[in-house]
Amino acid sequence: MNEISRRTGLTAAAAALLAGTAAAPASARAPRPPHGRRGRALQRGVDAIHATGASGVLAEVQDARGRTTARAGVADLEAPGKGPVPWGAYYRIGSDTKTYTATVVLQLVGEGRLKLTDTVERWLPGAVRGHGNDGRRITVTNLLRQTSGLNEYITAESGDFTPDAYRRNRFRSQSPKEQLAAALAEPPQWLPDAADPVGERRWGYSNTNYIVAGMLIEAVTGHPWAQEVHERIIEPLGLRHTLIPGTSSYVPQPTATGYTYFPEETRPTETTLGFGGGADGCLISTTHDHGVFLRALLGGRLLRPAQLAAMKSTVPVRDWVPADGVRYGLGIASRPLAGRADGLWFHGGTSLGFVSEGGVTPDGATAVTTAAFTLRLENEETHRRQARAALRMVEEVLKAGF
Template identity: 35%
Template sequence: MATNENVQQVLDWAVAEVGIPGIVAEVKDGDRTWFGTAGVADIQTARRREPGEQFTTGSAAKAFTAAAMLTLEAEGRLSLTDTVEQWLPGVVRGNGNDGRQITIGQLLTHTSGLGITGLSVEIARKYHTRPGFAAHRYDVWTVEELLKLQMAIPPLYAPGTAFAYSNGGYHLAGAIIEKATGHSYEEEVDRTVVQPLGLTGTYARPFDEQRFRGPHARIYTRQFIKDGIDPASLTPDNYESLMEGPDSDPVDVTDRTIWGWAAGGVVSTTSDMLRFTNAMITGSLLPPAQHRTMWNTGPTRDWMPNTRYGTGVSQWALADGRTLHIVAGVELGTATFAMGTPDARRLVSVNINCDWNWYPVCSQVAEAAFGSPFLPPQ
C-alpha cells in the first residue's frame, strides 16, 4: 500500500536526516496491519529494531490510569465528582493546595490547578544533570515522596478554572485507585485494562524494577542541563536554552528505575498500543457513559499546540482541518505515539528510542499515514 510505503520513507528519513537512533511503526488499516522499522535498537551493536519490543510509554500511561479510574466509576466504587479529600484525607494541603476543592475528574483532565512538577529543582538535579543521573538512576521512589513533591509547590489556578499539565495530579489519582480498591495501582491496571484487552506485552512497572521484562531496544537521552547551570534557575521560558545541544553525547538510560508511576510508568509494545488505542477510541473497553467522559475534551494551555485534552487522552488538529485521537508520551530516552482517526479505521503506533526530535518525526508520520501533518504552532 502507498500509505505504508510513505510511512517507511518517514522512518528512513528520521534516522538518516533527523538523527533518531531507531524507530518502529505499526499501522492498522481496517483488518490489515503493517510493521516498519529503521535504524538500530542498540548503538553499540547496531542490532536492528524489531516487532514486539517493550518500551516505557511515558505519559501515554495516563490513558491507562484514566481507563482504570473510569472502570472503578462504572463499578460503583467511586465517582469522578468525589473530592480528593474524600479519598485521601489531609494529603492535599499546604502551599495553597486544598483537596477539599479538587475532584477526581479534575485530576484526570489537568484542570485541578495543581502546579507543574516537571521543572522542580529535585527532579532537575537528579535526572537532568549528568552527575545527578549517574548517582540517582536506581533510586526507588514511593507514592508518599511523589505526593510530597507535588505539595511542595503552590497551585497555578483555582480548581476547574484552567488547564495545567500536572503529573502530580495523576500520582494522586493512582493513590486514590489504591485506596478505593485495596490493591496496588499495578494490579488494578492489569485487572481493568491489560487482561480485558489481552495485552500480552503491557504492564504497569513497579517503582523498584530496574529493567524491562521482555525484549526491548536500548534508549538514549540528551536531556541534560548544561554544566554550570543551577537547576533552580530553570523556568518554562528558559528551559530549552539551558539544555545541552544536539552535538552532546547521548547517554544510555535503559536500565534504571522509573518514577513516573501512574503518570508515566506503563510499559507496552506497538501492537498493544494499537489495541489499547483502538479500544479507547471505539469504546470497546468502557461503558458508554465513561467513554463519553473520556473524550469530553477541553482546550489546553501551555502544553502542545492545537490540541484538546480529555480524560487521559487528547485530540490533535491536522493542518487540513481534521482531528486525530491521540495516546502519547515522552519519557527519559523514549517517545511513544499512537494516533487514529475518530472512527479508528486507521491507527498508527510509533516508538522512538530517544527523546529528541520526536515532534517533527511524529508529524511527518501523521502526514504519511493520514494525509496531513499536525497543524503547526502559530
C-alpha cells in the first residue's frame, strides 16, 4: 500500500513510555494528496526501499515552504489488516543520535566550558585505561570524529547474534560504564598521534566514542546527558515527538512493528522491543522532528559559526558502504551530490527493527528523512540493496524541485 501526503512536536512522560504510548503527532491525522516533483520523487524512493524487502517505510521532505510525506508497506506483517505505517510514526533513529550528542558538546565548546583539544583524561580521570588504552592520548575531537582508536563495545559484547539471544536480552539495559568496560577489555585499534592527536587521520567507527562523549557532557555540566540534550535541543526546537527512553525497551504509539533478518535467517524476527544504548544511539523520534533538527543545525540555529565550521571539518572514510566519497566530521558526515558542488550532510542510524536515513543541504534549507521498519542482516547483498535504495531516495529528492 503506497500513499503520499503534504503535511503542514515536549518529551513524553516516563509513564507513557513504559506503557508504550505517547501523544500522536497532529500530522498523523491529516494526509493530503501527492504534490510536486519532490513529492513524486519521495514516493518513488519510498516504493524502492519497500521493494527491497522492508515491511514498511515512511519518509518526509521539508523546507521553509512546507513538507511532503510518503509511505509504503504495512504496519505489521502478521496483521496486514492493521493498515499502512501510521503517519507520524515513532521510530528509533539509532546512530543519528550521535549528531545530537556532538551538537551538545560543541555548544559547550562555544560557551568556553570545554575545548576540542581537551583530553578524555582531563574530564574523566582514569576512565580510559587498561590493555593499552590511554585517555591521555584521546581528545574531544578524536571522540566526535571517530579517530580515537577505541574498540566497539557492541562487537566486544555481542557474542551470540541470533533471534533467541535477542529475546533473552531485549529488556537488558547497560550503564555507560559497563559499555565502556566492554570496549576496554582489549587493546585499542590504535592510539592517536601523541604529538598531534587532534590531527589524527586514522578513522574507525565505534559507538564507544559517543558513550564517552555522553560521560564527558555529564562531567562538564554536572547533569545527565539526557537532560542536556532535552534542554539544549529538544525543548528549544519544539521537538515534541523526540524521546529519550532511558532504560525503557518500548517505542511509543503510533509506530509500526520493527523486524530484523538476523544473519543467515530466511524469516524476519519481530524486534520492536529493545534497549537502544545511550548517547551513541538511543533517541526515538519521527521523520518530521528529525528533519526539523537537521535544518536547524545546518541552518546555524544550534551552533555558533566557529563550532559549526568545526563540525564540518572532516576526514576521509574508506569503508562507508555503499556510499562513495564520504567524509566524517564531528558527529556528521558529508558525501557528494550530483548537481550540487557542496554535496549534502547526513549521518544515518540502525537499531534492531529500524533503519534511519536522511540528508540535509549545507545551508539547512531542505532536509529529507526516512524510516524503514526492517533491518536486513541475513547477508551483505540484501543489506546493501536496502541501504542503496535509501541513499538514492535522499539524493533524488534533494535534487528535485517542488
